[in-house]
Amino acid sequence: xxxxxxxxxxxxxxxxxxxxxxxxxxxxxxxxxxxxxxxxxxxxxxxxxxxxxxxxxxxxxxxxxxxxxxxxxxxxxxxxxxxxxxxxxxxxxxxxxxxxxxxxxxxxxxxxxxxxxxxxxxxxxxxxxxxxxxxxxxxxxxxxxxxxxxxxxxxxxxxxxxxxxxxxxxxxxxxxxxxxxxxxxxxxxxxxxxxxxxxxxxxxxxxxxxxxxxxxxxxxxxxxxxxxxxxxxxxxxxxxxxxxxxxxxxxxxxxxxxxxxxxxxxxxxxxxxxxxxxxxxxxxxxxxxxxxxxxxxxxxxxxxxxxxxxxxxxxxxxxxxxxxxxxxxxxxxxxxxxxxxxxxxxxxxxxxxxxxxxxxxxxxxxxxxxxxxxxxxxxxxxxxxxxxxxxxxxxxxxxxxxxxxxxxxxxxxxxxxxxxxxxxxxxxxxxxxxxxxxxxxxxxxxxxxxx
Ligand code: NDP
Ligand code: 2IT
Numbered sequence: 001x002x003x004x005x006x007x008x009x010x011x012x013x014x015x016x017x018x019x020x021x022x023x024x025x026x027x028x029x030x031x032x033x034x035x036x037x038x039x040x041x042x043x044x045x046x047x048x049x050x051x052x053x054x055x056x057x058x059x060x061x062x063x064x065x066x067x068x069x070x071x072x073x074x075x076x077x078x079x080x081x082x083x084x085x086x087x088x089x090x091x092x093x094x095x096x097x098x099x100x101x102x103x104x105x106x107x108x109x110x111x112x113x114x115x116x117x118x119x120x121x122x123x124x125x126x127x128x129x130x131x132x133x134x135x136x137x138x139x140x141x142x143x144x145x146x147x148x149x150x151x152x153x154x155x156x157x158x159x160x161x162x163x164x165x166x167x168x169x170x171x172x173x174x175x176x177x178x179x180x181x182x183x184x185x186x187x188x189x190x191x192x193x194x195x196x197x198x199x200x201x202x203x204x205x206x207x208x209x210x211x212x213x214x215x216x217x218x219x220x221x222x223x224x225x226x227x228x229x230x231x232x233x234x235x236x237x238x239x240x241x242x243x244x245x246x247x248x249x250x251x252x253x254x255x256x257x258x259x260x261x262x263x264x265x266x267x268x269x270x271x272x273x274x275x276x277x278x279x280x281x282x283x284x285x286x287x288x289x290x291x292x293x294x295x296x297x298x299x300x301x302x303x304x305x306x307x308x309x310x311x312x313x314x315x316x317x318x319x320x321x322x323x324x325x326x327x328x329x330x331x332x333x334x335x336x337x338x339x340x341x342x343x344x345x346x347x348x349x350x351x352x353x354x355x356x357x358x359x360x361x362x363x364x365x366x367x368x369x370x371x372x373x374x375x376x377x378x379x380x381x382x383x384x385x386x387x388x389x390x391x392x393x394x395x396x397x398x399x400x401x402x403x404x405x406x407x408x409x410x411x412x413x414x415x416x417x418x419x420x421x422x423x424x425x426x427x428x429x430x431x432x433x434x435x436x437x438x439x440x441x442x443x444x445x446x447x448x449x450x451x
Contacts, residue, residue, distance in 0.1 A: 002033060004030065004048060011052050015101070018101025019101065020352070021104040021105040021108065023356060027356060027359070028108070028112065032048065034424065035439065035442070039442070042442050045450070047442045047445055050445065051438075051445070054082070054108075055082060057103075058079070058154055060077075060150040060151075062076040062128055062130070062146045062147050063146060064139075064145075064146040065142060076126070077098065078103075078126035078151060078155075078160070078162070079103045079124060080124045080154070081124055081125075082111045082122050085114070085121070085122060085441055087120075088159065089121035090125040090162065091106075091125060091165030091193075091380075092164065092168045093126075093165040094127055094128055094132055096129055104125075109352065109372070110123035111123030112438055115436075118412075119384035120384075121383075126151070132172065144176045157188045161387060162190075162192075163191060163379075163383050169238075170205070176191060187199075189387065199389075201389055201401055202398040207382035208376050209242065209244035210243055210402070211376065211381065211409050212378065213227065213244055213248055213322070216322070216347035216368075217251070218409065218413035219347065219370055220345055223368070231255075231318045231320070233255070235264075235307040235325045236258070237259060238324075238325075240350065242279060257310070257316075257318075258293065259306060259325060262303065264305050265291070265300070265302075275297060302314075307329075308330045308338065316341060318343050319345065320343065322346075323354065327350065328352065328354075330355065335362060345368040352372055371430050381409075382405055412433075415432075418432070419431070419432040420435075
């Protein structure tokens with residue numbers, strides 16, 4: 001057995017009950033096999049064994065009181081995975097499904113993603129098994145305050161800078177930051193994704209979705225193609241999905257799907273600017289269900305189906321796919337159906353939305369496949385730019401930030417493609433992203449000695 005396979009087996013043995021984390025480790029480490037041959041110093045310093053264990057994982061109780069006066073208890077997490085190249089950085093997820101394994105998978109992925117951005121950020125993730133859906137604003141506020149009551153002691157502008165993820169948007173960041181100010185008495189920009197009035201960056205809300213489309217445009221350019229006039233499937237209808245559709249519209253593509261945890265809508269005429277405005281209002285203000293889109297625009301709604309199941313069952317044809325909801329939403333059968341129906345470019349807005357077999361289908365069919373850690377890095381990249389603006393006590397214009405985002409996405413694409421070529425599998429963005437992200441972190445860890 002190779003040294004890398006040995007490390008993977010040890011993780012399997014020790015980290016039971018964490019399937020998403022095991023999956024992420026298996027995908028990343030398998031791609032890193034050639035680096036172990038080229039870098040015996042990494043092997044000697046046991047970099048591979050060390051990188052799969054977080055620096056620390058904090059688990060805490062979050063007690064709060066709901067509107068009816070009942071005491072509620074949730075589990076809070078912050079996994080500080082690796083700070084070799086910068087302060088820990090990564091989002092907070094509030095969703096029923098959150099557990100230690102999910103936060104570890106996300107924190108592990110974040111190490112390589114943040115490295116790819118070229119900005120100095122280490123990898124971390126946090127969250128709680130709390131779902132803001134169906135809660136009142138007051139309940140969300142009390143939960144955020146209770147969560148920050150513990151988290152504050154583990155974070156700091158040079159230590160660990162959290163941000164949003166599923167279930168954590170502008171409202172939650174406001175409540176979290178307000179309570180941090182109250183208890184720490186330091187307006188030190190310890191979170192990103194802040195409101196513009198109190199230190200947020202222009203383009204941060206748009207960044208992940210826009211970035212995923214910029215990444216797709218770079219991939220298409222390698223085949224002499226562009227976004228204009230392509231058809232696209234987008235899953236989810238939250239932050240990432242919304243701004244993916246907005247950018248696709250700006251660049252002349254037509255998006256025909258959106259979804260949420262209850263089902264999928266298909267609008268063959270395209271989700272144009274007016275319809276997208278309805279989605280913004282529905283999801284960000286009224287916090288309603290995507291089925292309301294189908295009622296309003298008289299289009300088909302598929303209850304309890306994902307976008308990818310609908311593509312398979314209805315034989316929907318799209319050129320481009322932007323999975324933007326959650327991990328493991330695409331499995332082998334759906335991936336096969338996507339390819340069969342002509343989809344040839346997948347840019348992942350979500351983290352690890354394709355399972356290992358689905359990824360293999362994309363690679364075997366030589367479609368353009370941009371894995372999340374490269375394609376969705378625009379969000380954390382603009383978080384990094386928010387940190388820079390905060391540190392300078394200045395703010396850049398919308399155009400400046402968007403320009404920097406475009407350059408970063410171009411560079412991520414180029415370094416990923418270059419690494420894939422250098423390590424003998426040109427065009428395999430999975431191997432390219434993992435290797436390009438890993439090398440900088442590994443070399444830093446090596447420089448620090450055994451710590
Ligand atoms: P949001 O909470 O804004 O939206 C999430 C969307 O996905 C909602 O439509 C939600 O539906 C749906 N969804 C979430 N979990 C499930 C589930 N288990 N089953 C079915 N549908 C689900 O989150 P974001 O848009 O911010 O995040 C989407 C993805 O993008 C995640 O994988 C996240 O990790 C990733 N990401 C986010 C970044 C960011 O900057 N926000 C940056 C990089 C990656 P419902 O409302 O019904 O729950
Ligand atoms: O998965 C991600 O990259 C995010 N949720 C964004 C993290 C951040 O710190 O902006």
